[in-house]
Amino acid sequence: MTLTHKPVGPGSHVFLVDGSSFVFRAYFQSIRQDAKYNYRSDRLPTGAVRLFCTKLLQFVRDGAAGAKPTHLAIIFDKSEQSFRKEIYPDYKAHRSEPPEDLVPQFPLMRAAVRAFGLTPIEQDLYEADDLIATYAVQARAKGADVLIVSADKDLMQLVEPGVVMYDPASGTAGAKGSREERIIGEAEVIDYFGVTPDKVVDVQALAGDSTDNVPGAKGIGVKTAAQLINEYGDLDTLLAKAPEIKQPKRREALTEPEAVKLIRLSKKLVTLVRDAPVETPLEDLGLHEPDARTLVAFLQAMEFTTITRRVAELYGVDIHDVAPDPNFVGPAGWRARDGEVREDAPAAPQAAEPAKPAGKSAAEEFTPASLVATRQAEAQATKIDRSAYECVTSLERLDRWIADAREAGIVALDTETTSLDPMQCELVGVSLAVAPGRACYIPLGHREHGSGDLFGGAALLSSQIPLGEAIAKLKPLFEDAAILKIAHNMKYDLLVLARYGIDVAPIEDTMLISYALDSGLNNHGLDELALKHLGHENITFASVAGSGRSFIGFARVALDKATEYGAEDADVSLRLWRALKPRLPAEHMTNVYETLERPMVATLMRMERRGVMIDRAILSRLSGEFAQDMARLEADIFELAGESFNLGSPKQLGDILFGKMGLPGAKKTATGAWSTSASVLEDLAAEGNAFARRILDWRQLSKLKSTYADALPGYVNPETGRVHTSYALAATTTARLSSSEPNLQNIPVRNEAGRKIRKAFIAAPGRVLISADYSQIELRLLAHIADIPQLKKAFADNLDIHAMTASEMFGVPVKDMPAEVRRRAKAINFGIIYGISAFGLANQLGISREEAGAYIKRYFERFPGIRDYMDATRKTVREKCEVTTIFGRVYHFPRIASANASDRAFYERAAINAPIQGAAADIIRRAMVRMDDALASAGLSAQMLLQVHDELVFEAAAGEAEATIEVARRVMERAPAPAAHLSVPLKVDARAAANWDEAH
Known part of the structure; x- marks a missing residue:
């Protein structure tokens, strides 16, 4: 039954099969069946292809839903780059990768269609649904009946008299009434x-x-949408009359200009194209007998015994006279890659044969969990041989390695540089790995050892490829969208290579995979992960480049040692990726990694490259002011102590506090010295001790002076004239970013001295800085996560949350709220999130511990849901040693069962806080990932420069300030969607000014 030209008219039955949907249905049905039928003898996964062929044969022989096809189209999605992506780049942006053992079956599905004498229908720019819609319209125009074989709700808009959908489910096509199969007509659409x-x-x-990341209207689901459309008739009428809607939230969701834009955009995204320029005419889909020998040859090659025998019987073919199709039977080695099944020579030999877990059935071997076990066993068994690495010193050999990388479709990379500052360092060498054990090092900036100094002067080695020529070769490879680039801490390599005009993509980062999987269980450095997952101890940097006085810098490391060190990093990164990546779907962490971690690499790289301007004159003036203030404090401190001493010496200070003065609260450190930590001093200051208060003030000024006023000018990049901080993605347990060189996260914002430092951060001439800050985001998340009605209502009504809390607790009307009462409620609101104790609250408010305890008790009585949340979280973390955020991120607490009661209490507080602070961290990450595209789409030149906790800082043209604020606020407030829909609104405070302090 091959396709041929056949007129379409009344009496014709046009079957339109949603091939892309059918592939996934077949796959998930296959993995529930006996595994021995799901793999060819050479371990090629074929279970989905087998079921696909079985259904296809039933369609062409028996039809479905009481009809036999006269015309048949099997229609696929050609790629995800449809025209919808052009009008909305985030369309289908959050879809997870297909199962690993389904990928090699995609091209086999198309081959199966051809074996049946049919033509796989697929087209650039259009999705399968658009082609189905176009064929359906054409067929109905000619009087034919149409059967759409799919259960996809997006196709239900096509149902009309003469067009129905058929969901074969797990029933047998053509056997009407079999289990779960169903016809979807108008009644079923109305029901859905x-x-x-x-x-x-x-x-x-x-x-x-x-699923497709279509935004829709905030807070409106299918049921509410149906009610509105039925009430107003259609979408245009509804939007026109939306201002009349009585419900405030619903009215706002349908009248706010940006919301209306998104609704209209959503309609464009969900409306199927009914006049696509199809490349295969409808009449050419006519069905006739297939070439039976061709079909049998394909089925034999796939080793489908049952269906091969059935086809042979149906069409009178002697199986023994037909050889398996040689296009699908080859040597023992097969590989699936880039959507194409290829026959290749066996992969390059490795140091040892990968070990497979003992006692695994075929079904177990190809489940996500078993793939993890297989890869982990392989990682431990396949030892690393540094002597096998190659030092590439010729263009011919570099070409060969680049060709191997293209053939493999993946390449791990690592860069070696002259310093750890990616904005100013020079490239010394690049490492590549294309398979475990197959790695090389390409020296580019090595110098002769023993001459010159560390900063230049020595001649470049003549035995290496000139830098410019190597960059010209590597740039196309690193920028090729068809080749996956893998690295550990990829952001550093991206920044280094960007200095040479290379924009690396697409990427994988093993550090971030580890962080998504094992936050709280271990650190995520390459050396630690190599030891943990590969059983391998990496060469240390100091062992090849020296340390201290013996440091020579990597540019002077001998090439054989440099090759071992550099190539090992790339090799280990590739091996870690193979071992860790399968854990993401197995442990349901794919979305966390792909939406919250990996996209941040490029986002932060761009931010770091932009940098921020500072005013050195302001900092110089502040340094002088701080020095004078410190001198005055020193005089006061020495007078109170009755003697002078070294304020920077904890030992001397401890002797004064607890030896000479005999103050309470003395604690000894592990060394036996008195503790003078900030918490000890704060406890004393809270009790009214002026000496401790002045010590704290002196310390803060000393830190601001040394860390910022004096140090910041030294961070100005001489090439850009700006300060470029470095953000760490995997450094905290709560997904908060940290920054260093310089650290901009710890500048105090609640005291005058800290605000003075922020004044030194300025905009370029003609531009302004914009600060956009989430308002009380953690309290809002607490209200949502713990489901606190009073708090949710207060936020929904845009009330003063602290005044409302005070009114609830103390019975004071909001209108006449004394400032001190509100301050106490504020301290409790924020303190509860962090598990504040009665002692801590007493110190903070300057009240007795008994009174503070009464406040906390009253708070939980007024908001019992918070206590319930805390109790439930404690129970969860004790049972599972982990907690999860609303976005699926998992925080591990392996020491929750510590024998030390103080430790247990600490980890319980951390577990209670983690879902709240972690969700806040992930929300701002989601906003940051979307921000650059949103600004560009709005035609704005604004750039995101800094992230500090719940705040984003932008630089924008003065004339674009308001428009930038509008975009930033919209993106930030909508950041949780579509992954999570909060029951409280997010609010962003934003303003523009000449410097950071005035903008905040």
Whole structure:
């Protein structure tokens, strides 16, 4: 039954099969069946292809839903780059990768269609649904009946008299009434969407679609959307009359200009194209007998015994007279890559044969969990041989390695440089790995050892490829979208290579994979992960480049040692990726990694390259002011102590506090000295001790002077004239970013001295700085996560949350709220999040511990949901040693069962806080990832420069300030969607000014 030209008219039955959807249905049905049928003898996964062929044969021989096809189209999505991506880049942005053992079956599905004598239908720019819609319209125009074989709700808009959908589910096509199969007509569409098929698009535009990342209208689901459309008739009428809607939230969601834009955009995204320029005419889909020998040859090659025998019987073919199709049977080695099944020579030999877990059945071997076990066993068994690495010193050999990388489709990389500052260092060498054990090092900036100094003067080695020629070769490889680039801490390599005009993509980062999987269980450095997952101890940098007085710098390391060190890093990164990546789907961490971790690499790289301007004159003046203030404090401190001493010496200070003065609260450190930590001094200061208060003030000024006023000018990049901080993604346990060189996260914002430092951060001439800061985000998340009605209502009504809390607790009307009462409520609100004790609250408010305890008790009585949340979280972390955020990020607490009661209490407080602070961290990450595109789409020149806790700092043209604020606020407030829909609104405070302090 091959396709041929056949007129379409009344009496014709056009079957349109949603091939892309069918592939996944077949796959997930196959993995529930006996595994021995799911793999060819050479371990090629074929289970989905087998079921696909079985259904396809049933369609062409028996038909479905009481009809036999006269015309048949199997329609696939050609790629994800449809025209919808052009109008909304985030369309389908959060879809997870297909299962690893389904990928090699995609091209086999198309081969199966051809073996049946059919033509796989697929087209650039259009999705399979658009082609189905176009063929359906054409067929109905000619009087034919149409059967759409799919259960996809997006196709329900096509249902009309003469067009129905058929969901074969797990039933047998053609056997009407078999288990789970069903016809989807108008009644079924109404049952699903609540509207007739002609109004489905309007409902989808309002409800959105989290699977395809269609935004829709905030807070409106399918049920509400259907009610609105049925009430107002259609979407245009609804939007026109939306100001009349009585419910405030619903009215706002349908009238706010940006919301309306998103609704109309959503309608464009969900509306199927019904006039696509199809490349295969409808009449050419006519069905006739297939070439039976060709079909049998393919089925034999796939080793489908049952269906091969059935086809042979149906078409009178002697199986023994037909050889398996040689295009699909080859040597023992097969590989699936880039959507194409290829026969290749066996992969390059490794140091040892990968070990497989003992006692695994075929089904277990190809589940996500078993793939993890297989890869982990392989990682431990395949030892690293540094002597096998190659030092590449000729263009011919570099070409060969680049060709191998293209052939492999993946390459791990690592850069060696003259310093750790990626904005100023020079490239010394690049390492590549294309398979475990197959790695090389390409020296580019090595110098003769023993002459010159560390900063230049020595001649470049003549035995290495000139830098410019190597860059010209590597740039196309690193920028090729078809080749995956892997590295550990990829942001550093991106920054280094960007200095040479190379924009690396797409990427994988093993440090961030580890962080997504094992936050709280271990650190995520390359050396530690190599030891943990590979059982391998890496060469240390100091062992090849020296340290201290013996440091020679990597540029002077001998090439054989440099090759061992550099190539090992790339090799280990590749091996770690193979071992860790399968854990993401197995442990349901794919979305965390792909939406919260990996996209941040490029986002932060751009921010770091932009940098921020500082005013050195302001900092110089502040340094002088701080020095004078410190001198005055020193005089006061020495007078109170009755003697002078070294304020920077904890020992001398301890002797004064607890030896000479005999103050309470003395604690000894592990060394036996008195503790003079900030917490000890703060406890004393809270009790009214002026000496401790002045010590704290002196310390803060000393830190601000040394860390910022004096040090910041030294961080100005001579090439850019700006300060470029470095952000660390995997450095905290709560997903908060940290910054260093310089650290901009710890500048105090609640005291005058800290605000003076922020004044020194300025905008370029003609531009302004914009600070956009989430307002009380952690309290809002607490209200959502713990489901606190009073707090949720207060936030929804935009009330003063601290005044409302005070009113709830102390019975004081909000209108006449004394400032001190509000301050106490504020301290409790924020303190509760961090597990504040009665002692801590007493110190903070300057009240007795008993009174503070009464406040906390009253707080939990007024908001019992918070206590319930805390108790539930404690129970969870004790049972599972982990907690999870609303975005699926997992925080591990392996020491929650510590024998030390103080430790247990600490980890319980951390576990209670983690889902709140972690969600806040992830929300701002989601905003940051989307921000650059949002600004560019709005035609704005603004750039995101800094992230500090819940705040983003931008630089914008003065004339674009308001527009930039509008975009920033919109992106930040909508950041949780579509992954999470909060029951409280997020609020962002934003303003523009000439410097950071005035903008905050």
